[in-house]
Amino acid sequence: xxxxxxxxxxxxxxxxxxxxxxxxxxxxxxxxxxxxxxxxxxxxxxxxxxxxxxxxxxxxxxxxxxxxxxxxxxxxxxxxxxxxxxxxxxxxxxxxxxxxxxxxxxxxxxxxxxxxxxxxxxxxxxxxxxxxxxxxxxxxxxxxxxxxxxxxxxxxxxxxxxxxxxxxxxxxxxxxxxxxxxxxxxxxxxxxxxxxxxxxxxxxxxxxxxxxxxxxxxxxxxxxxxxxxxxxxxxxxxxxxxxxxxxxxxxxxxxxxxxxxxxxxxxxxxxxxxxxxxxxxxxxxxxxxxxxxxxxxxxxxxxxxxxxxxxxxxxxxxxxxxxxxxxxxxxxxxxxxxxxxxxxxxxxxxxxxxxxxxxxxxxxxxxxxxxxxxxxxxxxxxxxxxxxxxxxxxxxxxxxxxxxxxxxxxxxxxxxxxxxxxxxxxxxxxxxxx
Amino acid sequence: xxxxxxxxxxxxxxxxxxxxxxxxxxxxxxxxxxxxxxxxxxxxxxxxxxxxxxxxxxxxxxxxxxxxxxxxxxxxxxxxxxxxxxxxxxxxxxxxxxxxxxxxxxxxxxxxxxxxxxxxxxxxxxxxxxxxxxxxxxxxxxxxxxxxxxxxxxxxxxxxxxxxxxxxxxxxxxxxxxxxxxxxxxxxxxxxxxxxxxxxxxxxxxxxxxxxxxxxxxxxxxxxxxxxxxxxxxxxxxxxxxxxxxxxxxxxxxxxxxxxx
Numbered sequence: 018x019x020x021x022x023x024x025x026x027x028x029x030x031x032x033x034x035x036x037x038x039x040x041x042x043x044x045x046x047x048x049x050x051x052x053x054x055x056x057x058x059x060x061x062x063x064x065x066x067x068x069x070x071x072x073x074x075x076x077x078x079x080x081x082x083x084x085x086x087x088x089x090x091x092x093x094x095x096x097x098x099x100x101x102x103x104x105x106x107x108x109x110x111x112x113x114x115x116x117x118x119x120x121x122x123x124x125x126x127x128x129x130x131x132x133x134x135x136x137x138x139x140x141x142x143x144x145x146x147x148x149x150x151x152x153x154x155x156x157x158x159x160x161x162x163x164x165x166x167x168x169x170x171x172x173x174x175x176x177x178x179x180x181x182x183x184x185x186x187x188x189x190x191x192x193x194x195x196x197x198x199x200x201x202x203x204x205x206x207x208x209x210x211x212x213x214x215x216x217x218x219x220x221x222x223x224x225x226x227x228x229x230x231x232x233x234x235x236x237x238x239x240x241x242x243x244x245x246x247x248x249x250x251x252x253x254x255x256x257x258x259x260x261x262x263x264x265x266x267x268x269x270x271x272x273x274x275x276x277x278x279x280x281x282x283x284x285x286x287x288x289x290x291x292x293x294x295x296x297x298x299x300x301x302x303x304x305x306x307x308x309x310x311x312x313x314x315x316x317x318x319x320x321x322x323x324x325x326x327x328x329x330x331x332x333x334x335x336x337x338x339x340x341x342x343x344x345x346x347x348x349x350x351x352x353x354x355x356x357x358x359x360x361x362x363x364x365x366x367x368x369x370x371x372x373x374x375x376x377x378x379x380x381x382x383x384x385x386x387x388x389x390x391x392x393x394x395x396x397x398x399x400x401x402x403x404x405x406x407x408x409x410x411x412x413x414x415x416x417x418x419x420x421x422x423x424x425x426x427x428x429x430x431x432x433x434x435x436x437x438x439x440x441x442x443x444x445x446x447x448x449x450x451x
Numbered sequence: 452x453x454x455x456x457x458x459x460x461x462x463x464x465x466x467x468x469x470x471x472x473x474x475x476x477x478x479x480x481x482x483x484x485x486x487x488x489x490x491x492x493x494x495x496x497x498x499x500x501x502x503x504x505x506x507x508x509x510x511x512x513x514x515x516x517x518x519x520x521x522x523x524x525x526x527x528x529x530x531x532x533x534x535x536x537x538x539x540x541x542x543x544x545x546x547x548x549x550x551x552x553x554x555x556x557x558x559x560x561x562x563x564x565x566x567x568x569x570x571x572x573x574x575x576x577x578x579x580x581x582x583x584x585x586x587x588x589x590x591x592x593x594x595x596x597x598x599x600x601x602x603x604x605x606x607x608x609x610x611x612x613x614x615x616x617x618x619x620x621x622x623x624x625x626x627x628x629x630x631x632x633x634x635x636x637x638x639x640x641x642x643x644x645x646x647x648x649x650x651x652x653x654x655x656x657x658x659x660x661x662x663x664x665x666x667x668x669x670x671x672x673x674x675x676x677x678x679x680x681x682x683x684x685x686x687x688x689x690x691x692x693x694x695x696x697x698x699x700x701x702x703x704x705x706x707x708x709x710x711x712x
Binding site for chain 2: 033133139159
């Protein structure tokens with residue numbers, strides 16, 4: 018037996034864009050005819066990069082291309098990448114939910130995948146019945162589930178409701194029970210996709226702890242996809258970075274996370290027009306330009322003692338829209354350090370436009386982060402345009418990143434490693450008491 | 452198949468889920484299992500028996516229709532359920548892997564359980580007629596019932612798998628299925644005995660593998676009717692071919708159906 022748990026070779030997956038179901042018969046016949054003549058699939062264009070922001074030339078798209086990597090036994094591999102980078106497709110193929118268009122996978126061991134918690138939960142069945150059903154769907158036998166039943170119920174913390182149909186559960190209880198079943202799976206290889214984005218903070222911590230247990234104590238192989246870099250860096254020993262359906266890089270966690278976070282830095286302190294990638298888009302307003310300035314110059318490399326201005330340029334497309342531009346400052350693992358917006362009560366100064374409905378047109382909002390406030394680190398910002406219906410917020414995650422460099426301003430007395438996410442210059446007072 | 456065996460607990464749980472979820476929050480619960488064939492039979496009795504006055508080979512009309520309905524009900528219900536298995540379970544199937552065959556199998560099994568209960572009802576009525584009517588002459592052919600049930604299960608499984616596999620891509624088949632099953636009822640000797648069909652059209656009716664099965668069932672329990680090893684042999688062969696084709700197509704499609712469903 019080798020020590021390789023999963024070996025992926027030149028994996029590729031092709032999808033059809035647009036409406037599936039129209040003209041497929043014609044395409045199928047065409048494809049079949051090409052195969053008959055020994056020709057290549059006429060719809061599989063080779064060499065096209067999957068970038069969801071730009072328009073491609075064919076109706077078919079490669080969600081994954083030439084992805085090869087190995088996972089050693091007992092390794093916890095993190096998979097990072099932006100939305101649409103191919104992470105979920107990769108997990109789906111690995112967990113056999115769908116088959117690859119090209120390439121091969123060799124797996125040594127039993128795989129269980131958690132692409133979603135509570136798969137197959139039936140609302141009419143009780144918690145107890147659903148534990149058995151869900152467990153069986155995930156590959157456990159009845160005896161296995163029975164032996165862990167008490168632990169599962171205990172972990173979920175819904176003991177009192179265990180004989181109530183799950184349709185009567187609160188959504189939190191539902192998710193807790195669902196995760197609890199998954200947490201007690203004992204496959205050799207576990208595939209997890211962002212399921213930690215559920216439950217309250219306490220429960221999330223419990224889940225992370227459980228995953229750590231599973232990987233460290235039981236020595237199981239885990240593949241873990243998440244946008245939460247803190248979770249990735251806690252759990253994973255190594256990472257792969259997916260980009261546009263291809264494997265961008267692979268290596269130790271620290272290095273890959275750094276690369277992932279700073280990837281936006283290439284846009285040099287400014288991003289405009291169609292380069293702005295939205296995770297969600299508001300119908301009343303959109304960004305035309307986002308930039309970081311120091312002393313009026315666009316930059317992504319910042320002197321620690323200087324004021325940093327984050328400039329949001331946006332277009333309001335509907336008259337009398339109430340829009341709050343908002344900014345999150347994130348550290349290099351994606352933790353939000355602070356969130357700020359231009360609401361009249363949340364700013365130091367007052368501006369006549371704050372909190373007022375805006376007419377159609379182009380606007381600019383500028384946030385000033387004072388000098389001697391940030392630490393010597395890499396940061397990034399996410400930009401938002403928040404309308405009254407917050408579910409419609411325009412979201413640009415990790416819009417820009419920048420690096421703050423210590424130029425010695427506060428270093429007259431202390432030269433060591435200065436910890437902390439921020440390094441604000443604050444007021445102190447010392448007095449003699451006797 | 453070995454894979455499905457490893458997941459046998461899952462099949463059992465699916466069957467259980469089917470039953471529990473079907474009758475939760477109903478007042479009559481499993482009584483519906485009896486009401487359904489009884490009401491259908493009463494309707495047939497009135498429409499085809501009394502109004503249209505179709506021949507039943509001298510068998511009391513009520514038991515004649517009940518026999519046909521019990522058998523046909525098993526086939527048509529498990530066929531319809533298997534035929535939509537991919538589309539109704541798409542959400543679950545796109546998130547987790549288990550041998551896909553477990554789902555159609557569980558459907559056929561849970562319908563088998565349903566059939567056994569309805570068969571029990573049929574037996575009760577049958578015993579009543581056995582003592583009150585002289586037109587009923589059961590024969591040794593009734594011993595073939597387990598074979599007939601098996602054939603129906605396999606046929607509905609095979610046919611259903613072909614449908615569900617193709618429906619993932621071509622939804623037209625879903626349309627065809629709903630009224631196709633209804634029409635197939637008339638292409639099967641359920642409401643009429645085969646003997647009333649003009650001899651030159653027998654081959655047409657018998658081309659339907661269900662025909663010999665329904666006829667054989669009635670011959671076994673009620674007496675008059677057509678029983679022929681050749682016809683039953685054809686049905687068996689057709690069933691095996693359909694099942695084989697169904698399994699092959701199903702296995703081919705299950706690997707990538709989540710992309711098209």
